Amino acid sequence: MSENSGIGNGFVPSGQLQFGVFFQGVNSGTVWKAAESGSQTDFESFRHLAQTAERGLFAAFFLGEGLRLREHLGRPHALDVAGRPDAQTMLAALAAVTNKIGLVATQNTTYNDPAHLAHRLASLDLLSGGRAAWNIVTTDNAWTGENFRRGGYLDHADRYRHAEAFVETAKLVWDSWEPDAIASSETAPAWLAPGAVRPVGHKGQHYSVDYAPRLPASGQHRPILFQAGDSPEGRDFAARQADVIFSAHPALEAALTFRRDIVARTVNAGRGPNDVQIMPASEFILGATAKEAAEKKAWVRSLQIGPQQAIAYLEQFWGRELSAYDPDGPLPDIDPVVAETSETRGSGFHGAKARQLADQWRAEALDKGLSIRQFVSSRTSRVDATFSGSYTEVADKLAGYAATGAVDGFNISPWLVPTGLDEIVNHLVPELQARGVYPTEYAGSTLREHLGLPVPRRADAGPSNGGGETDGGGETAADVRLELAARSLHL
């Protein structure tokens, strides 16, 4: 592939795509009412999806994290994700029934602690033979904090400062064992060479760590770092820290704009233009013919946005009970009772003026002749993320993505559990392979190898990546590294 991609900053498209699968749990993207739908919580569903993905040479099996269900007007939010077993527990079980596929656990930096989370992820990485990844999120809601002893919700900028120091500390944990730390001969005086493990220390506003890491590096050195968070702070954070972004920009023009932005930020952070890969969220509704796919899409949508989901969606913005309104009738004529939609309730329109939004939406629905349900169906984020058509049409479209370098692949949310990947693997993957844009075998045995990512430099050796939480006079992650250079642990 030439550099003439139009992305700039020296970015070179790989011309290839990778797939991940994002098992969602029950939300408004999952068709749980269909006769074909199986259990959302039985291990067998997860096993079927992970093994199908592996048969289709997917790079990664991906789990999200939601530590508390949203509530709205005193009830669990009808659009929210339920039925998610703990990600790391599930991925550990899947490691035993898969051989190659990467295992990505979404875990937040706001309510976890770095040494503990780094140890748990290192455990998954070791037991899976170097297939673990961490999708770093900061979690944008206050009600999750109410679930935790410390309570507490950090403001946006603070969440990312905290995240930066958290990740820097986790890297120090993963990089703490010298490669030859464990004795290789029975005549060695100790199982662990003296001084071969460096302790990790950090003192900051939100956590303190004084820790002797307990595990050696895995076959891929350390877990792969994904990131999901779209603000300028989130993007800069990804540019400094991530290997892969789980993005919210699947539509081609938006994906290209996002790629340009990320490449510029990555280069600005002192990294190479191709150092951060991008895999947007996506949904595939396919058929043998375009007509079959269109009919299936209409059926899927009718089950995804049922009457309750349509009303619940609008209630987020109106801030009031709307159950008296007919989902197949026009948008509510009453006005929202809140001035602004609230970030802390997880709406996708942070800070939008609710009244203005309601006026705009009523006019749009009237103009297009849409009922509440039809309008909501046309608004949800899946609209941009859906690839629908015959297998060959969709394969041609994806090959176009590969040529532009807009993305490195797609993180696919199956709308049906557990068989939602079957037709993708049976029909779309061969079409992509025939076009030369999709792997025909796994590149190696670790996730790092599948994604073609280099082994990172050890965290104590490099220059500061910036960031770092301070407590006014407290140390930054860079200070931690300097201190570590002067210390070693004798076990």
Ligand SMILES: Cc1cc2nc3c(=O)[nH]c(=O)nc-3n(C[C@H](O)[C@H](O)[C@H](O)COP(=O)(O)O)c2cc1C
């Ligand atoms: C594609 C995508 C997936 C996400 N998945 C999760 C998740 O599983 N759990 C979670 O707590 N937050 C998730 N987030 C939200 C992030 O944690 C972040 O808090 C949120 O996007 C706000 O940060 P931002 O302002 O930088 O976007 C996700 C965000 C994106 C864009």
